[in-house]
Amino acid sequence: MDLRTKLVFALVAVSLASMLALGTLAFTNAEALITTRASLRLSSLTEAKAERVELVVRGWQEAVALLASRTQLRRSLAAWNRTESGGDQQQIRRILGDALSSSGVVEGIGVFDLDGDLVASAGAADPGWATMTDSVGPDDEVRLLRFTDEDPLRVSYSAWLRADTLPVGTLGVLLAARDLSDVAANRTGLGETGEVLIATRDPAGRIRLLTPRLHVAPRPDSVEIRDDRLWRMLEESDTPVTEGLADYRGEAVWAATRRISAAGLAVLVKFDDAEQRADTNELRERMLGVGFSLAAFAILLGVGLGFIFAKPIHALAVVAGRIRDGDLTARADAARADELGLLADTFNSMTTELERRMTLLQEFKTFFDESRDMLCVAGTDGYFKLVNPAFEKNLGWTEDDLLGRPFVDFVHPDDVEATIAETEKLARGIPTISFTNRYRCRDGTFKRLRWSSHPDPETGNLYASARVLEDTGA
Amino acid sequence: MPTPLAVLYLFGGVIWLLMGGDLLIRGSISLSQKAGVPPLVVGLTVVAFGTSAPELVVSLRAALTGYPDLSIANVVGSNIANVLLVVGLPAIVYPMTCNQPGARKDAAVMVGVSVLFFALCTLGELGRPAGLALLAAFGLFLLYALQASMAEQSWEDESEEWERGLGLPRTSTMIATFLVLGTLALPLGADLLVRGAVSLADALGVASSVVGLTFVALGTSLPELATTLVAAFKREAALAVGNVIGSNMVNLLAIMGITAAVSPAPIPIPAGFLSLNLPLMVAAAATLAWAIHRRGVVGRRMGALLLASYLVFVVVLL
Structure with missing residues (x-):
């Protein structure tokens, strides 16, 4: 791999x-902050909604209590209890009619005697009122009976009617519960997916939603919320913000609940997990995007540095190539002050030294080639390693002939023994000053040669020169 | 997204795309060499596709993420920038000769392809049939190019070959690393580029096609511009015009063809394309072809004219 790619890989990785x-690190901290903020928002929204619901319930109770405290009504009922006269009943009916027409939320009123029998009523009626003497204990002045099943939603109340602290009968009141729906429908602070659900328990003990669900047909009903945990939260006491729940759509949600025990209500506020996490997701996306975009600078830097480093190295390689091809005058540009400059400088002095030695070598080669004496290098293995052209001139053998066979092959049979002895002496490091033997020429004649040779103890090579003494003829 | 961030995304996207394309090309060349594919075929297929890979992934990414106008704008803008900027600017530095064999014919084919593309666009949108038609035309072009280059000698520069050889991965592991990293870097770059472009268009209050025609097209044409400029300074720009012609054909036929063929919805022709951008693209191609046909060279005066047209075009758009 080239330098540039290595640098790019390394820099991008780093x-x-x-x-x-x-x-x-930054994301973890930011995520914690954002999550806490989202959790706080959900928590405070739930609190606010629960307070609103409490206010609504208190308003209903006060409206019922106000009706039950009407002196005229209580006196008329006490009178009716004594006399059961049509006049009193008439009077009660008139008071109820006035109350109904003067209130915006009261949709029905009924008055019952202590036996639970209806005395008079106005507007809509709730069958539950008939049994209210049982359901309203002596301690409860006002009691929420139930939420009706019809649409729009109504809430049924009952209350004691007293004359001089003694009970004279009960009052049944049916109120429009739209204030409750309004609390759920007010989407302030709920964002895109936030939802308020208000639930109660029906007579059979099942949880029943009183407000419409945001993501389905706008009708309150008691369709099960899919996640059991979410459902249980409505039944349990107040629960803090809980993640990892699934709502009726199967969507992951965060939810919190508060109970309004006075009315048997539970308020649940939930947000889609996706919305709660939208900020952190966007943050993560953006951090990744910025991170990768910034890494592009590392790529550019790597390419740039690679170019800067590779350029002088390439130039050096070109110079080295020229020297390899025999141009010893080639020199690298050593103007740089860094390590590459040092390399180029060293390279240049190496080339200068090489050039000097090559010149010297050339001179020795000329000397070797042109010498009329026979000059050679032989190994202790008994073979020539190098012979000069004088050998061919004097003996007729080519260089290949001479290098291809042990040199004793060329020695006269009578001189072989002495030659081997002389070679052994040389192998022991004793130079030959003057040794004479006969060498066979290519044409079959012999020539007497006088040798002087010098062993190199390091390599074991023998450096020898020989001169022809006379033609032996034999 | 704030504007500086959008610009950073654009920048990062371009760089990652270029790196991804480069790695993919080098990995593919090594792989083809190991598989014994002839260099000529490698040059025409692997290298040609590799150099166009950034444009292709950007166009695909844009079309698949719901910005089809960005993909056609990228291609048309790239073709306009190739002629007006990539040929125009270096020609001012040093007149660009283009007298290689076949240059005149190639230029004429480019004009023909541009006109064909313009005609398809007048239908109002580029659907799957149009995409397949463009791809079929691309197949013919490949055959023609293969025949033409069989007849010619290789134009490869020796030192370039040497440097490329150094940059090629040798071991199978490195080849795989190059291919995988290239394949990862391309969509990453495309994603950054498309997001940056869309955000920048929002920030500037222009259509995303305008950003596609200018910044994105310019970004994906930058390497060609850099190579051509360097070649012009060294007075060796003979191959540059040929590369531009090849790149324009691949853009229109292969990239638009593939994008239109795989895009889930037909690619609409954005407003103003039929009256300004497409005619300009055809006119630029025709001007270049005329210059090659007439004199075999793009001179300084012609270069200045091309560059000035590009600047006017960008100013008019923005």
Whole structure:
């Protein structure tokens, strides 16, 4: 792989790793902050909604209590209890009619005697009122009986009617519960997916939603919320913000609940997990995007540095190539002050030295080639390693002939023994000053040669020169 | 997204795309060499596709994420920038000769392809049939190019070959690394580029096609511009015009063809394309072809004219 790619890989890896580390740290902190903020928002919204519901319930109770405290009504009922006269009943009916017409929320009123028999009523009626003497205990002045099943939603109340602290009968009141729906429908602070559900328990003990669900047909009903945990939260006491729930759509949600025990109501506020996490998700997306975008600088830097480093190295390689091809005058540009400059400088002095030695070598080669004496290098293995052209001139053998066979093959049979002895002496490191033997020429004749040779103890090579003494003829 | 961030995304996207394309090309060349594919075929297929890979992934990404106008704008803008900027600017530095064999014919084919593309666009949108038609035309173009280059000698520069050889991964592991990293970097770059472009268009209050025609097209044409400029300074720009012609054909036929063929919805022709951008693209191609046909060279005066037209075009758009 080239330098540029290596640098790019290394720089991108380092920059991405460091940004990932920094990003993870920053993101974890930011995520915690954002999650806490979202959790607080949900928590305070739930609190606010519960307070609103409490206010509504208190308003209903006060409206019922106000009706039950009408002196005229209580006196008329006490009188009716004594006399059961049509006049008193008439009077009660008139008071009820006035109350109904003067209130915006009261949709029906009924007055019952202590036996639970209806005395008079106005507007809509709730069958539950008939049994209210049982359901309203002596301690409850006003009691919420139930939420009706019809649409729009109504709430049924009963209350004691007293004359001089003694009970004279009960009052049944049917109120429009739209204030409750309004609390749920007020979407302030709920964002895109936030939802308020208000639930109660029906006579069979099942949880029943009183307000419409945001994401389905706008009718309150008691369709089960899919997640059991979410359902249980409505039944339990107040629950803090809980994540990882699934609502009736199967959507992951965060939810919190508060109970309004006075009315047997539970308020549930929930947000889609996706919306709660939208901020953190966007933050993560953006951090990744910025991280990768910034890593592009590492790529550019790597390419740039690679170019800067590779350029003089390439130039050096070109110069080295020219020297390899025999141009010893080639020199690298050593103007740089850095390590590459030092390399080029060293390279240049190496080339200068090489050039000097090559010149010297050339001179020795000329000397070797042009010498009329036979000059050679032989190994202790008994073979020539190098012979000069004088050998061919004097003996007729080519260089290949001479190098291809042990040199004793060329020695006269009578001189072989002495030659081997002389070679052994040389192998022991004793130079030959003057040794004479006969060498066979290519044409079959022999020539007497006088040798002087010098062993190199390091390599074991023998450096020898020979001169022809006379033609032996034999 | 704030404007500086959008610009950073654009920048990062371009760089990642270029790196991804480069890695993919080098990995593919090594792989083809190992598989014994002839260099000529490698040059025409792997390298040609590799150099166009950034444009392709950007166009695909844009079309698949619901910005089809960005993909056609990228291609048309890239073709306009290729002729007006990539040929125009270096020609001012040093007149660009384009007298290689076949240059005149190639230029004429480019004009023909541009006109064909313009005609398809007048239908109002580019659906799957139009995409397949463009791809079929691309197949013909490949055959023609293969025949033409069989007849010619290789134009490869020796030192370039040497440097490329150094940059090629040798071991199978490195080849796989190059291919995988290239394949990862391309969609990453495309994603950054498309997001940056869309955000920048929002921030500037212009259509995303305008950003596609200018910034995105310019970004994906930058490497060609850099190579051509360097070549012009070294007075060796003979191959540059040929590369521009090839790139324009691949853009229109292969990239638009593939994008239109796989896009889930037909690619609409954005407003103003039929009256300004497409005619300009055809006119630029025709001007270049005329210059090649007439004199075999793009001179300084012609370069200045091309560059000035590009600047006017960008100013008019923004």
